[in-house]
Amino acid sequence: MKLIILCTETFPRATAILVLLLLISFSLASADFEQCLQDIQQGKHGTEGGRDNKGNEVDISKATAVSYEICVIACGSGRGAFYWSEFIQGFSSWDNLISVLLAVGSPTLAAYSAMLTVLNSRWVAGLFHKLNYPNVQSAVRILSSLQQGSTRIDRSDPSLLPSLVVLPQNDQWWKGMRKRLEYTHTWTVSAATSIAWVFIAYIFTVIDSFTGDVGQLVDASGQGVGSVWLWLLPVVISWLQISPKCDSKRLDEAFEETNMTAFVATSESTQPVLASSRNGHRAIYLEHRDGSLHTDERCTAPIFNYSRVFSWATMTEEVVDCFRPTSDRPPDVLEISSQHEHRLEMVQYYPTTIQHKYRWGSGVWSRIIIASSMALLLQWGTTGGALVIVISTPTKGLGCRSAAYLIYAFISTFIWGILLLSTVLAHYSTTESHESLRHRIAADLSIAFRRFGTVLASVNALVILLTNVLQLTGFFDRCYCDSSVMGLGAKFAYNVIDFVPDDVSAMKQAWKGGVILAVGSATAFVGILKLLIRNPSQREEN
Structure with missing residues (x-):
């Protein structure tokens, strides 16, 4: 990680x-x-x-x-007084969140990639569910793990992939690749302690807000800050559950070492030969080509799984379609002998146009919709909780703090949308002729959208960090912000300075709703993801 x-x-x-x-x-x-x-x-x-x-x-x-x-x-128009003790109280809980940040600029994208990874793993398990052939279980594990890499199938030689599936000499390839990819990121003491500390700090912040002097804690308690950052916990927990293979060096080594053991059936020999003895082509390999179009695909960090959804899905179905004929054919036909014509029959039995069967991957759009819905639930549930807390604090209405949270969540969602569109255009451009005008336009737009989204995410991350620091130092405690001028307008805006009992009672009720909304959405995200992980073998209908 x-x-x-x-x-x-x-x-x-x-x-x-x-x-x-x-x-x-x-x-x-x-x-x-x-x-x-x-x-x-x-x-x-x-x-x-x-x-x-x-x-x-x-x-x-x-x-x-x-x-x-x-x-x-x-x-005056200046800020309120800065109190060091209140700053430390609020900043300490927020600072712990920084240690486990995945993608500050777009929590929506981070949550989307995590949920999409789990849905894809269930889908590939469903595709292999009724297939009965050696190495099926290894194929499920390998393909699921390869969501973290820019994996391709070499179609220059149509015998490479069928040979990898059919030849018993390649059993070692499947076992070796599975072993090299099944390393996990476990719940270390450090990771568990960090997550527990963030959660406990947030709980104590909430308790302190309800039991302390509300008038003094309203701006510096950090409850709104804690809620807007609460998305981080389910995202980090999700990746620890998924155990992504985001070590690019280990992925490279796994392919380099394992592909040296791959055999292929040829028309020149009566025995399978090592693919490495013929040329540099392999059935499945990692793409390392230079070029801006697939930059994000080559990044193995888990948040970039969004960029590989279409290429991975089509590759997976191509592999599955090589297993299907072997499962359907009689055992005597599938029996591997040393005779040259038998091996050629099995290799040539596979269709040569599999790659054109699924242009985008079956069921991929339904998985995208589900993952998107869960990501938006987490983003706007936690942000919505923060908005309820801040907006309900007198003076009620849209102010500097609530506007900052609203803009942050909106930009986060926009980044997710524009990067998803970039992925669609990138995949579309690869399905068209490279001489096509549509291909060039789609590729150029994809690159432009990706670069813009990346820059915007960096800006959004810096702005929310700066906003939280400013809030915790009392920078927003000024007439303009405390009067909710943004929401009420300068003519009708007013600044509540002295809280009365009715204010405190109504404020605490609203705060309870905000906390329930933020915590509930985070809990729902983790709960649904864990439910999906626990039932990976359930077949998904195409």
Whole structure:
């Protein structure tokens, strides 16, 4: 899981530098809203602008909120005071999340790739479910594992793949490849401790929000921050369950070593010969060609599984179709002898146009729809929980914090959509003639969409990191943000400064709903994924 290690090493350093710069700037003077309210109540800024916590006009001496105009005049447009103790309390739980980040820019894409990987594994198990031939179980495991690599079938020699399936000399290939790919990322003490700590930190943050001084914790408790990052737990748990083969070096070594043992039947010899003794062609191999069109496919990190869905599905069905005739034919026909004509009969029995049978892969769109639905549920369930928490906090309405969460989730979803479209165009371009104008247009659009999505994901990740740091330092505790000007408009906006008992009661009820929504969506994602993993042999109807 190189991506997790990279995030663990890189993001804390960047965050530390960012925090240091922010703390220097926050050492400057800031607004004291409590003192500001007292000045307004004493009439130092006139008799207009007093509000109750529902936005109704009241006598200035009884005001617990103030209009946005008076807030700017009396309190200034700067941020609220920075409290180190509150910053540490909120930042510590968020900082632990950084150590296990997979794809900060688009949680939707990370969740989609995880769910799609599991659905694909069930699908390939279903395809082989009723086939009765040696190496079937190994084929299921191997093909499922190869979702993490840009795998191709060599069609230059139509005898390569059938020979790999039929010849008993190739039993060693199937056993060897399965053994090399069945390494797993287990639940180490470090991984379990990190995930447990993040979960416990979030729970304590929630408890503290409901039992502490709500007026002081409303901006710096980190409950909204924790909810918007809660998607990370189910995504990391999912990959630990799936155990992706994301080590590119090990994949290369597995193919290099195992393909040296592959045999092929030829018309020049009465005995199968090693494919390596003829040329450099192998039945199944890893694609390493240069070129921008398949850049993401060559990346073995698990989040890039989205880019291989079509190429992997068509390759898988081609392999399955080589197993089907052997399962259907009588044992005496399938018996391997040393006679030259028998081997040629079996190899030539396989159709030579299998690759054209399935252009996209059977059932692939239904799996994409299901994986997409679950990814959107996780993204918008956790973000929705954060939005409920922040929007329900007086002054109620769309403000700086809630707008940042909303934009983050929207961009995350947009990135997923544009990268999915890029994958569709990339696969479409490979099914057309390379001289076709449509091919060139589809390929160019695919590259452009992928690059744009990647850049946008980087920007989105940096922005949400910066936003969370700013929130936890009280940067958004200013008249413009606290008055929910974005949602109410400058004319009707007002800033609630002094919370009354009714505010606290209503706020806690809304917070409960937000926590239930965020935790519920994360739990549902993990539960459904684990259910799919536990029943991989269930046949999926095409």
